[in-house]
Amino acid sequence: MPLADGVRQDDADGIRLDMLPGRSQLPTPAFDSAGIDEIRARVADDAASGRLPDRAVSDSVLLIGSESRDDIWAGPAESHILRRLSTLNLGELGLSRPSVRCTSTVCEIAIVQEYEAAKDSTTSWQTQFSRLDDAGSWGGSLAESAMLMRMESGDRVAFFTYLHFAR
Numbered sequence: 001m002p003l004a005d006g007v008r009q010d011d012a013d014g015i016r017l018d019m020l021p022g023r024s025q026l027p028t029p030a031f032d033s034a035g036i037d038e039i040r041a042r043v044a045d046d047a048a049s050g051r052l053p054d055r056a057v058s059d060s061v062l063l064i065g066s067e068s069r070d071d072i073w074a075g076p077a078e079s080h081i082l083r084r085l086s087t088l089n090l091g092e093l094g095l096s097r098p099s100v101r102c103t104s105t106v107c108e109i110a111i112v113q114e115y116e117a118a119k120d121s122t123t124s125w126q127t128q129f130s131r132l133d134d135a136g137s138w139g140g141s142l143a144e145s146a147m148l149m150r151m152e153s154g155d156r157v158a159f160f161t162y163l164h165f166a167r
Helices: 033-048 055-066 071-085 125-134
Strands: 099-102 106-114 142-152 156-165
Touching (some): 033 055, 033 106, 033 142, 055 156, 071 099, 071 106, 125 142, 125 156
Antiparallel strands (some): 106 156, 142 156
16 A cells, blocks of 8 residues: 555545554554455354354355445445545554455445453444444445454454445
């Protein structure tokens, strides 16, 4: 990812994200491709094996894994979500840079948070997501959402949030 003024940007549209040195408390390897891909693969395996107790989450994981990508819709949807997330002060909230991917009707936000921040009701990802959701940040076509929280090594919590859109 290119750097401009010391701030990481999304390659597709130059969205500025809160990645200034010293503002993010999480080590960047949490979102190296292998890191998030490994967590995502474990979650997909758990969904396929019926080990996720929440049916909405399990259905979301299976859907995003099987649904083909509609590039005409998915690219703008990912950019829209990243713009909404860029309003959060990720570093102060103990959040990593989000990984966003969309297919044809569903988008996934994968984000890692420090455990201490995740258990604080004012800084938790669930609270931040709810505030964005309550503000209508995802648009009028959002049909439903589902969220999975998973403990990871190094006192981190991985969150996978799924947004289903009516199209």
